[in-house]
Amino acid sequence: MKKKLVKNYLFIVGFLFMATLFVFSIYHYLIMNNEIPQTGIIYNEKGQAIGSPPYAPSKQSWFGTDRLGNDLFYKIISGAKYTIGIAVGISVIRIMLGMAMGYLFYTLTPFIKRLINSSTEPFRYIPATLFCYFILFPINISNALSVSQKTTIQMIVLILVALPTLSHVFKDEYTQISKKEFVSAARIFGGNHFHIFKKHMLPILKPRLAIQFVQQIIQTLLLLAHLGLLKIFIGGSDFAELFNGEPEYALSTTNEWSGLIGTYFYQLALSPWLLVIPVLFFALTILSMNLILEGLNQSQDNRLERPIDNKSNIDKRKILHKEAFKIIGRSN
Known part of the structure; x- marks a missing residue:
């Protein structure tokens, strides 16, 4: 499967975009000390103001600046x-907890399974965005919590909101696998739950985990974008003062992209590039993950296909021709 992924152009393009963006962001943090250039009011030789932020995209600032004069290109890189x-990170923890909870539900009695299904059924219909908003809004505006505390609580909520549905997905997977004949045979011969899971279920689940993992990343990115529009920023919000003394509210403390979208949403009419560029990078990132997902699906499909090949299915050395026989006489 790994060799097929290396040759899959969709997977390569999506992976290279994500990896390049992430590595550049780490370089900006470690080498450039996470510094974001700032351009204030521009004066001419006579001391008269000839320009003030926000500045439109130009050769000096590729993506333009915001109302505080911060270079948007570096804010995008910083938040990547x-x-x-x-x-x-959220997707990894979701997958691990979803697998554990799904297997726990699979081993329970039918009565408890029905009880859990009825209690978690509403989570399939309540939009995750609204559920997270009502929980995280008080935390986002709280001054008693630090940035790390807010981020931890926000990530826990974002993880838990997907577990009811994800655990049911894995429970159904375990149920389907348990109907296989080799699983029934292993159970008859005395195999315990751990042995059956490790030797029989996990090998079948492994190829599907990568696809489920990428899907969770896409869902998390969409959820972050929705929360950003509702001004729920990862790490909370901060306050800043503009050059003319006007206060600017709801600034993202981490430059995370959903925070940038929420911050610049109401400036679309005056400075459209401030919203368009973060949305564009969000869309490109989700597109890259979809390319990775399509590459994984194609690799899975190719793995399941068994092409008919005479050379592989028929051993010509074992074919007996007429010339291979020798007539011998009868013995009296």
Whole structure:
């Protein structure tokens, strides 16, 4: 499967975009000390103001600046590690907990299974965005919590909101696998739950885990974008003062992309590039993950296909021709 992924152009393009963006963001943090250039009011030789932020995209500032004069290109790069890292981290924990909870539900009695299904059924219909918003809004505006505390609580909520549905997905997977004949045979011969899971279920689940993992990343990115529009920023929000003394509210403390979208949403009419560029990078990132997902699906499909090949299915050395026989006489 790994060799097929290396030759899959969709997977390569998506992976290279994500990896390049993330590595550049880490470089900006470690080598450039996470510094974001700032351009204030520009004066002419006579001391008269000839320009004030926000500045439109130009050769000096590729993506333009915001109302505080911060270069948007570096804000995008600075926030990439948080956006991608948070989405990947949340997805990993979701998959691990979903597998554990799904297997726990699979081993329970039918009565308890029905009880759990009825209690978790509403989570399939309540939008995750609204559920997270009502929980995280008080935390986002709280001054008693630090940035790390807010981020931890936010990530826990983002993980838990997907577990009811994800655990049911894995429970159904375990149920389907348990109907296989080799699993029934292993159970008859005395195999315990751990042995059956490790030797029979996990090998079948492994190829599907990569696909489920990428899907969770895409869902997390979409959820972050929705929460950003509702001004729920990862790490909370901060306050800043503009050059003319006007206060600017709801600034993202981490430059995470969903925070940038929420911050610049109401400036779309005056400075459209401030919203368009973060949305564009969000869309490109989700597109890259979809390319990776399509590459994984194609690799899975190719793995399941068994092409008919006479050379592989028929051993010509074992074919007996007429010339291979020798007539011998009868013995009296």
